Amino acid sequence: MDCDCPIDAELRSEISALLTPPSPAQVDKYLDEQIKSSNRHCYGIKIKQNGELGKGVYAELGFKEGELILKDQMLVGLQHSSNKIDCLVCSFCFRFIGSVELQIGRRLYLQELGVSASQGCCQTDYSSEDDDLGDSGPSSSSCKEKVPLPKGFAESLMNGALKLPYSDKFPLPPAVPCHGGCGEAYYCSKLCAESDWGLSHSLLCTGEKSEAVSRGALVKFIQHANDTNDIFLLAAKAVSSSILKYRKLKVAHSEEQENKPNVSGIPYPSLLLEAWKPMSVGHKRRWWDCIALPFDVESSDEVAFRMQIRELAFMSLQLLKAAIFDEECKSLFSLDIYGHIIGMFELNNLDLVVASPVEDYFLYIDDLPYPEKKEAEEITRPFLDALGDDYSVCCQGTAFYPLQSCMNHSCSPNAKAFKREEDRDGQATIIALKPISKGEEVPNSKSNFSLVCFTRFQYPFIEL
Ligand SMILES: [Zn+2]
Ligand SMILES: [Zn+2]
Numbered sequence: 001m002d003c004d005c006p007i008d009a010e011l012r013s014e015i016s017a018l019l020t021p022p023s024p025a026q027v028d029k030y031l032d033e034q035i036k037s038s039n040r041h042c043y044g045i046k047i048k049q050n051g052e053l054g055k056g057v058y059a060e061l062g063f064k065e066g067e068l069i070l071k072d073q074m075l076v077g078l079q080h081s082s083n084k085i086d087c088l089v090c091s092f093c094f095r096f097i098g099s100v101e102l103q104i105g106r107r108l109y110l111q112e113l114g115v116s117a118s119q120g121c122c123q124t125d126y127s128s129e130d131d132d133l134g135d136s137g138p139s140s141s142s143c144k145e146k147v148p149l150p151k152g153f154a155e156s157l158m159n160g161a162l163k164l165p166y167s168d169k170f171p172l173p174p175a176v177p178c179h180g181g182c183g184e185a186y187y188c189s190k191l192c193a194e195s196d197w198g199l200s201h202s203l204l205c206t207g208e209k210s211e212a213v214s215r216g217a218l219v220k221f222i223q224h225a226n227d228t229n230d231i232f233l234l235a236a237k238a239v240s241s242s243i244l245k246y247r248k249l250k251v252a253h254s255e256e257q258e259n260k261p262n263v264s265g266i267p268y269p270s271l272l273l274e275a276w277k278p279m280s281v282g283h284k285r286r287w288w289d290c291i292a293l294p295f296d297v298e299s300s301d302e303v304a305f306r307m308q309i310r311e312l313a314f315m316s317l318q319l320l321k322a323a324i325f326d327e328e329c330k331s332l333f334s335l336d337i338y339g340h341i342i343g344m345f346e347l348n349n350l351d352l353v354v355a356s357p358v359e360d361y362f363l364y365i366d367d368l369p370y371p372e373k374k375e376a377e378e379i380t381r382p383f384l385d386a387l388g389d390d391y392s393v394c395c396q397g398t399a400f401y402p403l404q405s406c407m408n409h410s411c412s413p414n415a416k417a418f419k420r421e422e423d424r425d426g427q428a429t430i431i432a433l434k435p436i437s438k439g440e441e442v443p444n445s446k447s448n449f450s451l452v453c454f455t456r457f458q459y460p461f462i463e464l
Contacts, residue, residue, distance in 0.1 A: 005335035014331040022280050024049050030281050034402050041071035047406050055406040057442045063432040070430040076237045077352050077399025081226045085110050086393040090188035092196040094354050094426030097175040097188050100167040100361045105157025146388035165376040170357045181207030200240040203324045217322035232316040235341045243329045245275035284344035348405035352397035352426050359392035401428040410443035
C-alpha cells in the first residue's frame with residue numbers, strides 16, 4: 001500500500017512546529033495551571049524538569065502511607081469498545097449510570113443476543129481494593145456454567161418493570177442520552193454531555209446533529225478502529241479537541257481584533273499551536289517506532305511489522321480525514337502528527353478502571369442477615385447464575401493524564417495508581433505506598449504500556 005501522506009510533504013514546517021517540544025518555561029506554566037485547576041486534587045506536589053531526565057513529580061509536603069497524593073483529570077480517555085457491552089458508563093467521566101437493574105439487565109440481554117465479550121475484571125495492577133472478592137464473592141465456587149434466564153426477564157430488568165431488592169441502596173445517576181442523536185454516547189448529567197460535546201464529541205458524534213463533514217465516513221472510521229485498535233478512537237478525540245479549541249480561539253481572536261483594530265494580528269498557525277498545547281507537553285514518539293515488538297515476531301520481521309503498523313495508522317487517518325477534515329487545521333491530519341499522538345498514548349497512558357456497583361450490590365445481598373438474605377436471594381440468585389462467574393465486570397479503558405504521565409517509573413515505587421472505595425469515576429488516583437518526605441521524587445509502579453510483552457494475538461490484523 002502506498003502510504004505517503006501528501007500533507008507531510010506540503011506542511012513540513014507547520015508539522016515540525018507542532019512536534020517541537022515547548023520551552024521549559026512554557027511547560028512549567030502549563031503544568032502549574034493543571035496543578036492549580038479546580039477539578040484536580042493535587043496539593044503538595046510539584047513537577048520539575050531535570051534536563052536529560054525529563055519531567056518528574058516531587059513531594060512538596062510529607063505524605064503518610066495510604067494518603068492520596070494526586071487525583072488527575074484525564075486529557076482524553078475512552079472505554080474499550082469490547083467493554084461497552086458489559087458496562088454502561090458516562091462517556092465523559094466514566095461513572096456507572098442508570099441503575100443496578102439496568103446494568104445487570106442490559107448485560108444479560110446482550111449476552112442472550114450473543115454479543116457479550118467480557119474479559120474478566122481488573123487484570124492490571126490498577127485494580128480496586130476488592131482483590132479478596134475473587135475468593136469469597138458470592139459466585140466464586142469454581143467455574144460455573146451460566147444458567148440462562150426465562151425469556152423476557154432481562155428486558156424487564158432493563159426497562160424498570162422488575163426491581164431488585166435493596167437496589168435503592170446503590171443509586172446511580174440517570175443515563176442522559178447524547179443530544180446529537182447518536183444513540184451511542186450516554187452521560188451521568190447534562191453537564192457531562194455538554195462538556196463532551198464542546199470538547200470533542202460534536203465532531204465525532206454519528207447522530208443527526210453531528211458537526212462532522214461526513215457521518216458516513218465517520219461510521220467507517222469507527223468501524224475500522226473497532227476492528228483493529230480502539231486507540232484510533234482516542235487519537236480522533238485528540239484531533240477533534242484540537243480543532244474545536246482552534247475554532248474557539250479563532251472566534252475569540254477575531255472579536256478581540258474588532259475591539260482593538262490597531263493590534264497586529266496573530267497568524268492563525270499560532271492559534272493552532274495554542275490549541276495543540278495540551279498535546280504538545282506529553283512525551284511522544286512515532287507509534288510505529290515505539291510500539292513494543294510482540295515477542296513471537298521474529299526480529300527479522302521487525303521492519304515489516306513496523307511498516308504494517310504505519311500502514312494501519314495511515315488507513316485510519318484517511319478515514320478520519322474523510323470524516324472531520326478542517327482545511328485550517330490541515331497539519332493535524334498529517335501521518336507524522338497522527339503517529340506521534342498515538343505514540344504518546346502508547347508511551348504514557350494509564351489503564352482506566354472504574355469498579356462496578358453490581359459487585360457491591362451482590363456482596364451486600366451476600367452479607368445480609370438471615371432471613372433477609374434468603375428472601376433476597378430467591379429473587380437475585382437466577383440473575384447471578386445467569387451472569388456466571390464474571391458476574392461483575394468493571395469499566396475498562398485507557399486514558400492520558402497530564403500530571404500522572406509526568407511520573408517516572410521505579411522498581412521500588414513509593415506510590416501507585418490505586419482506586420479507593422470512593423473513587424467512582426475515570427480520574428487517576430495516586431496513593432502513597434509508604435511514607436514520603438518533603439522533596440522526595442514520587443515515581444509510581446506503572447509499567448510503560450510499550451514495555452508489556454504483547455503477542456501477535458493482540459494484533460490479529462497484522463499478517464507476517
Ligand atoms: Zn459524567
Ligand atoms: Zn452523540
